Amino acid sequence: MPFQPVLHAEWIKIRTLRSLVGTLCAVLPATVACSALSAAGSGGSDPLFSAFAGVSLGQIAAVTFGATAVSSEFRGAALRLTLSAVPDRRRWFAAKATAIALPVLAVGLVTGLVTLVLGRFLLGTAGPSWPEGLRAALGCGAYLTLMALFAAGLTAVLRSGTATLGILIPLLLIVSFVIGDVFGSVADVLPGRAGQVVFQETWDGPLGPWSGLAVTALWAGAALLAGAWSIRRRDA
Amino acid sequence: MTSIEVHDLTKEYGGRRAVDHLTFAVRPGLVTGFLGPNGAGKSTTLRLLLGLDHATSGTATIGGRPYSELRAPLRRVGALLDADAAHGSRTGRDHLRVLAASNRIPAGRIDELLAETGLAPVARRRVRTYSLGMRQRLGIAAALLGDPEVVLLDEPSNGLDPEGIVWIRGLLRRLAAEGRTVLVSSHLMNETATFADHLIVLGRGRLLADTPVRDFIHARVRPAARVRTTDDERLAELLARHGQDAARDADGVWTVRHARVEDLGRLLADAAVPVLELTQEEATLEEAYLDLTAAEAEFTAQHHQEA
Numbered sequence: 090m091p092f093q094p095v096l097h098a099e100w101i102k103i104r105t106l107r108s109l110v111g112t113l114c115a116v117l118p119a120t121v122a123c124s125a126l127s128a129a130g131s132g133g134s135d136p137l138f139s140a141f142a143g144v145s146l147g148q149i150a151a152v153t154f155g156a157t158a159v160s161s162e163f164r165g166a167a168l169r170l171t172l173s174a175v176p177d178r179r180r181w182f183a184a185k186a187t188a189i190a191l192p193v194l195a196v197g198l199v200t201g202l203v204t205l206v207l208g209r210f211l212l213g214t215a216g217p218s219w220p221e222g223l224r225a226a227l228g229c230g231a232y233l234t235l236m237a238l239f240a241a242g243l244t245a246v247l248r249s250g251t252a253t254l255g256i257l258i259p260l261l262l263i264v265s266f267v268i269g270d271v272f273g274s275v276a277d278v279l280p281g282r283a284g285q286v287v288f289q290e291t292w293d294g295p296l297g298p299w300s301g302l303a304v305t306a307l308w309a310g311a312a313l314l315a316g317a318w319s320i321r322r323r324d325a
Numbered sequence: 326m327t328s329i330e331v332h333d334l335t336k337e338y339g340g341r342r343a344v345d346h347l348t349f350a351v352r353p354g355l356v357t358g359f360l361g362p363n364g365a366g367k368s369t370t371l372r373l374l375l376g377l378d379h380a381t382s383g384t385a386t387i388g389g390r391p392y393s394e395l396r397a398p399l400r401r402v403g404a405l406l407d408a409d410a411a412h413g414s415r416t417g418r419d420h421l422r423v424l425a426a427s428n429r430i431p432a433g434r435i436d437e438l439l440a441e442t443g444l445a446p447v448a449r450r451r452v453r454t455y456s457l458g459m460r461q462r463l464g465i466a467a468a469l470l471g472d473p474e475v476v477l478l479d480e481p482s483n484g485l486d487p488e489g490i491v492w493i494r495g496l497l498r499r500l501a502a503e504g505r506t507v508l509v510s511s512h513l514m515n516e517t518a519t520f521a522d523h524l525i526v527l528g529r530g531r532l533l534a535d536t537p538v539r540d541f542i543h544a545r546v547r548p549a550a551r552v553r554t555t556d557d558e559r560l561a562e563l564l565a566r567h568g569q570d571a572a573r574d575a576d577g578v579w580t581v582r583h584a585r586v587e588d589l590g591r592l593l594a595d596a597a598v599p600v601l602e603l604t605q606e607e608a609t610l611e612e613a614y615l616d617l618t619a620a621e622a623e624f625t626a627q628h629h630q631e632a
Contacts, residue, residue: 090396098427105419106412165409170467173375173404174427176393324378 092184095175099188103158112154113192116233117200120147124204128211137217140208141225141288145262147200148236148281151193152257155237158189159316160250168325178321182245186238186313193237194230201229221290224298228287231302235309236261239280242312246319280308327388327401327474327506328352329374334383336369336530343369345530346383351508351523353474356501358521358538359510360614366530367510368406371479375404387475399428403468404477408460408484410467413453417444417463420452421470430471438466443492457484465493475506482516494520518542518610526614528621538610545616546608550584552593553577553602563596580606 103109123143162168162185175181205226209216217225244253261281276282277294284305287298296304329351336344344366351357361367372378374385376393387395387402395401411420421435439445442462452460461484468476478497482490497520501507508525511517517524524541526534534541552571554560560579564571569589571581581589586605593600 094427094429098423101419101423101426102415105415105423108414161412164412166407167410167412169372169375169377169406170410170424172377173392173402173406174399174424176376176395176398324372 090175090177090180092180095180095184096187098174099181099184102161103188103192106161109154109158109161112150112157113196115150116147116154116193116196117203119150120144120200120229121203121207123147125207125211128208128216135290136208136212136215137221137225137290138288140212140217140222141201141204141229143204144229144232144285144288145281148233148261149258151197151233151237152240152261153254154193155189155240156244156250156253156257159185159241159244160248160253163244163248163250172325179317182313182317182320186241189237189241190234194234197230197233198226200233201226204229217290225288228284228298228302232284232287232305235284235302235305236280239305239309239312242309242314242316245316246312248319278304280305283308329385329387329475329506329508330389331370331374331385332383334370334373334385335381336366336373336378337381343530344373344380347527347530347532349525349532349535351506351525353506354501354504355522356497356507356509356520357523357525358517359508359525359527360514360517361510361512361527361533362618363512364529365527367527368479369530370527371404371406371477371508371510374477375402375406377406397428397471399424399430399471399473401471401473402475402477403471403473404479405461405464405468405481406479408457408464411452411460411463414451416449416451417455417459417466418448420463421466424467424470428471434470434472438469441469442466458486458489461485462489465496473505476500476508478507478509480511481509482511482513490516514611514614515609524610526617528618533617533621542608542610542613545613547583548585548608549606550581550586550589551602551604551606552579552581552589552600554579554593555599555601559596559598560593563592563598567592578602 120143123146124141127142128139162171171181172178205222209222240253240257244250247253277296283296283301286292286294286296286301331347331349334344334347335342347370359367369378373380374387374392376391392398392402418435418439421438425432425435439448442465444459444462444466447455447459452463455463461481465481468478481493485493497507497509518538521538523537524534552560557573564581569581569584571579573579586603590603
């Protein structure tokens with residue numbers, strides 16, 4: 090089967106569910122509003138991180154989007170119908186991941202640019218420089234995409250969006266900080282912490298902005314492979 | 326045309342055997358009824374045919390190839406498995422658009438099928454608002470979207486109103502008349518008898534019968550005739566003399582087992598017995614089926630005792 094019609098079908102699935110479109114659109118206001126609040130009341134030492142602080146909230150929307158797009162296939166007999174239309178399961182899952190990644194990347198890049206412009210305006214001379222700001226804006230698109238894919242892969246393994254979000258949201262919002270205080274270097278390679286180095290002007294861990302994103306990409310890739318394996322092996 | 330071939334198919338779920346060395350073929354141009362009680366393995370067999378579940382052993386092919394090897398499978402095979410396959414928040418029309426896009430089926434087919442299944446007025450409503458019957462019609466529309474040569478329907482009359490049941494009967498007959506291969510599972514015997522030409526009967530995952538409907542009924546249930554007369558004494562004497570197995574109920578109706586009205590009518594006329602009523606009682610598919618499963622249960626019970 091060719092890939093393009095499968096991708097087209099997956100794209101229609103996303104467009105025609107209001108909850109998915111709503112979650113995707115929420116990435117922008119959640120990130121920008123939270124960043125603006127942080128920048129306005131900034132006491133942070135890192136101007137780049139102050140400007141992009143809202144990504145930690147925006148990522149929840151991106152993760153929810155990735156998880157819901159996959160978990161809708163596990164409602165009722167949806168997956169059976171999907172796989173009877175597209176029996177090549179690897180190809181189907183690749184199309185699903187692509188249909189999740191592309192819109193998140195687009196929304197993530199726009200969100201990064203808006204956040205940067207607003208951050209520079211609010212922080213004035215204390216704000217981030219353009220080169221570092223643009224790096225963070227690109228990183229915002231990449232990071233949110235990778236986190237959505239990580240959630241998508243995990244949902245395919247667990248066959249439940251609720252379970253995935255139940256693991257990821259506490260992990261992203263709470264656990265990485267708690268663990269970070271206790272065992273510093275372990276937390277540095279968690280998917281959230283590693284990828285968020287791209288939003289810091291200075292960093293002291295072993296990972297830099299791009300190597301941090303690469304670690305998040307490894308997590309996302311591993312989750313997608315595990316998801317693909319699970320979909321291929323199990324009865325639908 | 327395209328046949329379905331199932332050969333030595335077995336499926337075990339954690340030690341429990343749902344399908345047990347099943348072999349049968351489904352031919353084009355006929356409606357084949359797929360019968361069996363709940364849990365007999367009908368739905369499992371359909372899922373194995375569609376490559377949704379992985380067989381423990383054996384093969385299931387459509388037109389000589391496993392389903393997973395078909396290119397644009399919806400254009401070859403249409404299936405209705407469950408009425409809850411559509412997402413409740415999507416509209417019926419969007420549900421069909423997704424399926425059409427995945428197999429490059431022209432968008433024009435969507436409106437054709439919405440009209441044919443009577444869903445056109447609700448096509449832009451969310452599936453959540455549909456009745457079970459409407460969901461079932463949406464599932465049938467999805468199955469027929471690619472104009473497939475092979476149609477597999479699992480309990481299609483579930484939730485349909487009487488009008489819908491008449492509609493599906495006509496639809497199945499038409500699909501077979503067009504030369505398609507039609508396999509329809511059901512646990513409703515008399516309903517199946519109204520549309521099926523051929524039967525495949527399963528019991529506990531094994532093949533119990535693979536035969537034309539007519540032969541299935543005639544082989545298992547002998548006919549009976551009903552007679553009413555004003556002269557019970559002479560009728561009783563006449564039937565006894567001809568060795569007929571007959572019994573009279575409280576309402577004065579005689580049931581003559583294994584008799585045909587053609588023979589009995591001649592006999593009564595020759596003996597000049599006054600007749601008020603003479604009717605043939607046709608055996609039903611249900612009776613034949615119950616006879617078969619009773620024999621099967623007895624066999625299994627004996628088997629267990631011996632073991």
